[in-house]
Amino acid sequence: MPFVDIARRARDGDPESFGELTRRFQGMAYGYACVLLGDAHLAQDATQEAFMDAYRNISAIRAPEAFPSWLRRVVYKHCDRLLRRKGLRVVPLEFADAVVDSAPLPGSRLVEAETERQAFAALNALPEPERAVTILHELRGYPQREVAAFLGIPLHSVKNRLRSARRKLAERMHLLANQGLNDEMPDLHERLTEVRELREACKRGDAARATVLLQRHPEIQDGPDRDERFTYPGSELWSPLHVAAVNGHEPLVRLLLDMGANPVPYEVAAQYHQDTYHDWMDVLRDRGHGAIAEGIRAAVAERYGTLVDDGDICRAAADANIPRVTALIAEKPERVRHVDPVGNTPLHHATAANCLELVRVLVDHGAPVDALNGDGRTPAVVALFGLHRYWRNELKLEILEHLLAHGAEHTPLIAASTGDEVRLRELLRVDPSLANVADTCRRRPLSGAAANGHTSVVRLLLEHGADPNAKEAICQGGLSLREAAGRGHTDIVRALLDHGAVPQHWVDSSGDAMFGAHHGGHGDIIRLLYAHGGTMELQVYSAQHRIDVIAEILRLQPSKADDVLPYGWDDDGDEDTACDIMRLAIRYGARFEDASEWKLRWTVTKYPRVFRLLCEHGAKPEGPLLGIAGDMRRRYADEADQHRHVVFLVEGMGADVNCSDEEGVTPLAKAAGAGHAAIVEYLLTRGADPNPEGPEWALPVAAADNHGHAQVARLLRDHAAH
Known part of the structure; x- marks a missing residue:
């Protein structure tokens, strides 16, 4: 039958x-x-x-x-x-x-x-x-x-x-x-242990051990985020070269470069908040590692091109200063190919600045249209996503079309991201495997199409074997589902789930698909994700002040108590409810000795009484003090707001003003390096030592001098800093 x-x-x-x-x-x-x-x-x-x-x-x-x-x-x-x-x-x-x-x-x-x-x-x-x-x-x-x-x-x-x-x-x-049977591959736990051991070896300059570990795990030569062998449980945003360099281990740095490490380390390869176009090697010089900086500069020049001279054409391009760029090229035509310390050419910067006129000038003067920067991005990729580490859809269509018209490669990523199905079919006809091949920037065509809502392109790629869970930069797995869910592309979410997309895969600092759908207010997608095994992170309910949900979950799974503290609290709640939520977690055994400094910092700024409760159960005020004292001002309402939080931690919570991080940097040095004169003055009045023990580069006055804060440096010297 x-x-x-x-x-x-x-x-x-x-x-x-x-x-x-x-x-x-x-x-x-x-x-x-x-x-x-x-x-x-x-x-x-x-x-x-x-x-x-x-x-x-x-x-x-x-x-x-x-x-x-x-x-x-x-x-x-x-x-x-x-x-x-x-x-x-x-x-x-x-x-x-x-x-x-x-x-x-x-x-x-x-x-x-x-x-x-x-x-x-x-x-x-x-x-x-x-x-x-x-x-x-x-x-x-x-x-x-x-x-x-x-x-x-x-x-x-x-x-x-x-x-x-x-x-x-x-x-x-x-x-x-x-x-051989007795020399099997290590399991996930052993791999992770060795990956983290590599970081410690690089930190202490143990070249012999680092060599052994890299021979076992060559995939992490440029950092664990480049490793596609298995799914990491958490973010590992570091590279052996950067760790060795900032800790001053010149022989190990030379060894890593000889082994083929990218001279532009993972940590600085892409734009990150205020660290946009600065010379990252200044950090090495400030620490007295000038020889290491020069060795890395030479390696950058060898791989990416001649570094900018005193004219700094890259800075002029980033500022979209067309007369300045034109004059610099007229003086030295080869400047059109110069690169900054992370491998960006003037054309990368002009594209990021969305200056079509300057792009035309540079292309007309022979700028390399397919030059790769240290993060593997061409100017055309920058026209799609910008320079930021955390992918942003910045489609600059006119610039992209100009680059393609002048010889830039029309890659699968570009075709998929722009919805060019005709071009994509041409490429897949020649090589179907291109549907799943990562671009040099470590984005895949599927996520480009998903992020931009090109449903038919997504289906075409899936039909040709694209894997929605294949590793992409800053992601636990694939980026496609998180992008589609966060942007409300329901049909794409459904197609990805039908092809096995894992709802639980997260994007660093951006959560998983469920969080993206929640943040975007896409209830239909949330229901769809639930139907395919997705779950909301417990801290999302905490942030929403949903004590009812927290109570039900902890009753069934008391081991989740340590997951209750959120990264931030939503504005539509109140501190009393937040206190009740954390008391509930504490009754189920939550402790906060190892709580994320970021979570503690945002609790300080939102709910001081909640932070006081956390400190009664293991949290320490020194971590948030170190974070807030030198934090970027734009994260706070104004200067007084940031200052108020420092006062609360010192006077209200008894934070040690002479505490230091693992490198020996104190709150005073953090504030001095950021140029926060009022916080520096306050910390000095509370007994902060202007000459703490530690490396010379970590001294408060050195931090002020190295970052150009002359007023703060004078203030410190008035207090006998040296």
């Missing part, structure tokens, strides 16, 4: 027909539960509960042919429920019938079992969408068409995911075979 007829009869109450559906789909449901839970016994429980639930509710199905995808959602619900139970321990790798006997094994069986274990470890390392189709098709033996129906995705997506999974499995097993 055709499947649809069986499903229709089951829906209409025929128990024998439902029994037939159970026989047909129980293996697939069990395999899917294994994917989600990673434990055979839990998967059995979830599958049994799911079929009982399905039997009770099958009458709700409108279209009998939708039974497979409806059943998948039922299985997902019961797996999710199991994962959320308090104290759950998941035992990995027990998929399907592959339960390994724990008894001692003779030699041949030992090798066989170890190979099997490694195969399942490789399978576990796959992204969930690829793992699901692999288990259901390859291990459980279901036809691809049935897998597609069950997962609710197009058949071509199943084929693409299988193709990608097979390639990854083959690569990993080949690597393991080459290494």
